[in-house]
Amino acid sequence: MKAITIPEPGEADALVLDDVPDPEPGPGEVRIRVCAAGVNRADVQQRKGFYPPPPGASEYPGLEVSGTVDAVGEDVTQWVVGDEVCALLSGGGYAELVCVPAGQVLPVPSGVPLEDAAALPEVVCTVWSNVFMTANLLPGQTVLVHGGSSGIGTMAIQLAREVGARVAVTAGTAEKLEACRALGAEVLVNYREQDFVEQVRAATGGAGADVVLDNMGAKYLARNVEVLAVNGRLVVIGLQGGRTAELDLATLLSKRAAVIATSLRARPAAEKATIVAAVREHVWPLLESGRVVPVIQGRHPLADAAVAHREMEASGHVGKILLTL
Numbered sequence: 326m327k328a329i330t331i332p333e334p335g336e337a338d339a340l341v342l343d344d345v346p347d348p349e350p351g352p353g354e355v356r357i358r359v360c361a362a363g364v365n366r367a368d369v370q371q372r373k374g375f376y377p378p379p380p381g382a383s384e385y386p387g388l389e390v391s392g393t394v395d396a397v398g399e400d401v402t403q404w405v406v407g408d409e410v411c412a413l414l415s416g417g418g419y420a421e422l423v424c425v426p427a428g429q430v431l432p433v434p435s436g437v438p439l440e441d442a443a444a445l446p447e448v449v450c451t452v453w454s455n456v457f458m459t460a461n462l463l464p465g466q467t468v469l470v471h472g473g474s475s476g477i478g479t480m481a482i483q484l485a486r487e488v489g490a491r492v493a494v495t496a497g498t499a500e501k502l503e504a505c506r507a508l509g510a511e512v513l514v515n516y517r518e519q520d521f522v523e524q525v526r527a528a529t530g531g532a533g534a535d536v537v538l539d540n541m542g543a544k545y546l547a548r549n550v551e552v553l554a555v556n557g558r559l560v561v562i563g564l565q566g567g568r569t570a571e572l573d574l575a576t577l578l579s580k581r582a583a584v585i586a587t588s589l590r591a592r593p594a595a596e597k598a599t600i601v602a603a604v605r606e607h608v609w610p611l612l613e614s615g616r617v618v619p620v621i622q623g624r625h626p627l628a629d630a631a632v633a634h635r636e637m638e639a640s641g642h643v644g645k646i647l648l649t650l
């Protein structure tokens with residue numbers, strides 16, 4: 326089969342379209358003939374050599390795909406050849422074929438085109454597991470989503486809006502903030518011109534955010550703790566602003582607040598299956614009713630993976646970028 330490989334880490338041209346052996350499904354696995362693969366910030370980090378695949382995962386990049394079940398391994402009862410699906414992967418999605426544990430596979434939501442479904446698994450599972458299962462965002466509470474126009478952000482805004490939470494976002498341009506507003510964000514902060522702590526406090530009568538979903542890590546740690554409300558929960562899912570920073574425990578203690586950091590990719594298959602099952606129960610009906618939609622900026626053929634990576638690094642996009650086969 327054809328797959329994108331990374332013979333040497335580096336810039337976007339490090340992505341090479343190669344002929345590689347077809348993967349064979351092991352017990353409990355499904356093999357998918359890929360229709361489209363989502364591009365994630367993590368793939369860029371992997372390409373640069375900063376985010377190696379976890380043990381046992383495919384060496385090729387790609388954390389989510391949509392496609393058609395092409396073969397099933399022993400003990401797989403819930404999927405049959407020909408099913409149209411999308412799946413959460415530990416790697417290997419930039420390829421014609423990929424194998425994945427059956428518990429990480431989801432049906433394509435009715436009404437969503439097969440290709441577009443590739444934009445869903447990674448962002449929906451990341452947002453649902455962090456904002457709802459871990460940080461327990463409740464109706465009427467306020468969530469601050471950093472990078473509101475990102476793939477993750479565009480899904481976080483919609484899901485928080487659907488549970489009846491109030492959404493604040495940061496983004497770097499007025500156009501991106503407008504896209505966030507159209508998806509349901511009410512408090513819009515241009516992080517290049519405004520202080521998100523001041524803006525979120527002003528919008529919440531001084532209370533702050535009950536939940537913060539953070540992609541920046543070290544650079545925002547102090548201000549994220551500052552912006553938290555009493556009993557607030559900060560969930561760090563990205564380290565775009567570095568990994569090491571000082572934490573004022575007195576502020577945390579006086580607010581009875583929590584700082585949590587998580588990674589989806591490294592979780593054991595059983596934990597991923599639990600998240601996938603929760604997403605199917607809680608988010609799939611919202612997608613099938615059309616209330617929540619995948620936000621897709623652009624599509625490129627698999628052979629142009631380097632173009633897609635450059636587009637992501639230029640950060641002009643709103644939502645997801647897909648590779649199509």
Ligand SMILES: NC(=O)c1ccc[n+]([C@@H]2O[C@H](COP(=O)([O-])OP(=O)(O)OC[C@H]3O[C@@H](n4cnc5c(N)ncnc54)[C@H](OP(=O)(O)O)[C@@H]3O)[C@@H](O)[C@H]2O)c1
Pocket residue numbers: 364365366367447451471472473474475476477478495496497498501516540541561562563564565587588589590637640641644
């Ligand atoms: N831990 C996990 O399990 C997990 C899973 C999936 C994703 N993630 C993380 O989630 C983040 C988003 O991923 P993605 O694939 O959706 O990437 P993406 O679409 O490329 O988004 C990156 C975002 O970062 C924003 N950003 C850059 N500098 C910023 C700043 N100073 N303040 C606020 N936002 C800033 C960009 O906004 P502008 O363009 O407006 O600057 C852009 O929206 C990444 O950090 C990724 O690593 C984590």
